[in-house]
Amino acid sequence: MKINPKEALQKLAAESAPFAKLFAHGSLSVEIYQPNKIDLQQPHTRDEVYVIISGKGEFINGAKRMTFAPGDFLFVPAGVTHRFENFSEDFATWVIFYGPEGGEQTNI
Secondary structure, rough: OOOHHHHHHHHHHHOOOOOEEEEEEOOOEEEEEEEOOOOOOOOOOOOEEEHHHHEOOOEEEEEEEEOOOOOOOOEEEEOOOEEOOOOOOOOOEEEEEEEEOOOOOOOO
């Protein structure tokens, strides 16, 4: 299975939402996400990973604020409030959901 960013963005352009589901296997779900000026997402019920495709901005993850750029990997545990802010117009990211509802249990 292979999906490149250009193909994913083309599929997203046909959607009315800022995201498009591209692949699923077991508990794994892969989407592309490209909000328009404001990120309105709410906390999710499963753990998720973002891998930034393009653009720069700031990411709020719970109480933490950090900058992001292409290639960055961002992890958000299930149920944590998060959003992208002050992002450039070309911002797009892979979104990878996995694991059970409520998130994986940590071993620490």
